[in-house]
Amino acid sequence: MISSVPMEMEETEKISSTTGKWRTVFDPKEAGWLFTQDLLHSNRDSKSLFLSLDIRKDKKEQDQALVTFYQRDNVKWTSPLMCTLQGDVAAGSGVDRHVISTVIFKLISGLHINLGTAITQIFEGERDHLIPSVSDELLDNNMFTIAGRMIGHSFLHCGPSFPGLSPAIIHILFGGSLETCPVTLRDCPDLDIRDVLKMLDGDAELTECDSIHQLCLSWDLPAPNATNRKWLYGKLLLHAVIERTTCQIDQFQKGLKETGLWPLLIHRRDVIPILFPRESEAQVTPQMILDCITWPSSVTVIFDSYKVVGHRDKSDVTDVCRVSDYLKAFIENASSAELKSLIKFWIGWELPTTEMKVEIVDSRFPTAVTCFEKLRLPRHYTAYKAFHQDLCACISTSYSGFGCV
Template structure:
């Protein structure tokens, strides 16, 4: 008997050579299989930022930050494309509070792979009516957005998915219609446009609402959706790991006007009255800061301002960071600092000019079969009305028009216009097509109906 050098088992001497040959071949196959399994497991393991590692990190070396953002999201989605999809559903027949709770409940779930495919569904999107501002009631077919697929009273498709992400970003800025703290609207971010900071409410932190916000922002990034506009640069600096002491904080970043006025008393060298000194003294004592003296006036001004903007919301920022770390957006902004300005844009950065919108329009063709019931003169007249509206529209009106047209406020590479038979304009958001009836004979009536259309995009598909 002799021991096999591979498996260490005992075999007859005259059989050991035959066994060892087959044993080596079998062992080699097992090692190769284990190596493949380990590589696949490592690719799916959470990375240091809480996101899954990608097989290729080509976005790290792409010079264009916009392309790097797109490739990072696409590579992460490809890793999870074979997994079961997530389902986000909302019933638009219910109250605004119930609709907002549907969004919050979806993003409150833990241990979710946000890169999985996403299916969105709007229930109750047909046979519904709402009162319009001119005291008229219109049925579903008026001023409505349409989607790629409508089954029963459920709307699905890419347009619905865009609508959900747009609604999430809008709610983060304007507030959720939920009574969290004796208020009909609960705002997660407060302050002036371009200087938004997290709410100082401890109840929102205990409810993990800023975790929800981080997941919403990261999930929207994954699917190429809109960003959270207008965050204070100081908040973004601390969110990405910067020190509060090195953040550029301004008085406009302070959302509480009373506190802002008190801190502003210290700015400059004017002599303070006894009443003003007492106001500053009370605020300093409340935040465990020393008394005001002639020597520490500037120092106290900076300390009060940093605490008013950053110090009171440290837990909120940490929770927002934790939500972002569940998506690859955190890996991107930490490894590619040049993408931060694009992923956390300033207020108004998403606006676009009429010239940009007009350049991307595909106007109705004279020989098009889709709208061959309309004459060439009709197509030219309606196209002229739309061109005039776009050229004279405000930035807000242009943004709302694109949102009605496509489902969110991101302008695509191409937009289509069709002149059709009908009463009111509609939009096929999945196909990024605006369908305008050809019966308008004057610009005034055309503009009135277009403004009514774009005003309805906040309430959902089929609502006026």
């Protein structure tokens, strides 16, 4: 399953192993951060990678630009990354976060590329049981290698993880054996195959044997009987989920390795759940955001983008408290999807950071300075309904760029 390691990856492992602190720290998040920072620092003088998105173009052209960037071979993915948004005035680290977040969002939601369907899903199945698609066209176009590069590259730059991958796929991806693979019926995305497997499971009399016989024949397995049905159930399930996706998993593993993460993931297996979290664990909760917010001071008031002018009088303090309460109410009552859009609008991607700042300003609409992780809210709101309406309109633009209302 594990393919040969390119020479540059062997060098990466040597560099990473010399620092070594990531091997011994207790917290896996800290281990991952230390490893990636060492890796990026050791490659800081390499030729930069430039990833540009033109937000004036349609989804198909934008998605194709992302695929084109990640389908290149012989690329040093640990090189410095510079992202730009054509058609938008934004610049800086906020743009980098926005673009990396968009890459993972597209991988999760589906890519608009010319591969036979309107939206290309590289992984398929139900929540927390996603497996690689069995599409030969995706395999022939190395889309699973591209997916591995995307996920590894995002992790390198502290971006979003890829949630919902089946534990069975993760097990095989990192060298687990078929005999101990934790595959379940929910890992099978094909509902017709799942129905056949359900008939084999248990001790009830077999019905509709034609469909069972046909599936067994197509996969070179014997017809079912009273003595082999449980064995046959396991063989069919393993084939449906793992054996049919072996080449896809190999490609996926290759893409991950090329980003230089493999030494970390092999030596610190407690980092793997951070790279591939359960989707339920990847949900953003109101408290996660509230715990990260730096609320505005009661001493000064911001009147424009660059100056702090004067001291607040009683009305200023009232405005700050009122609008801050509106934001708190919005966060406490928003859906997970709305919270992710808010964070992406605020800092550039859906992961909360430790110091998400709020400022109350004189302006017409909510704005964000993603490079400095600041959300700027107008002080003129006197009703929550108007505040909610404008904030929802603004955060809905988070996947198309910056500065849109």
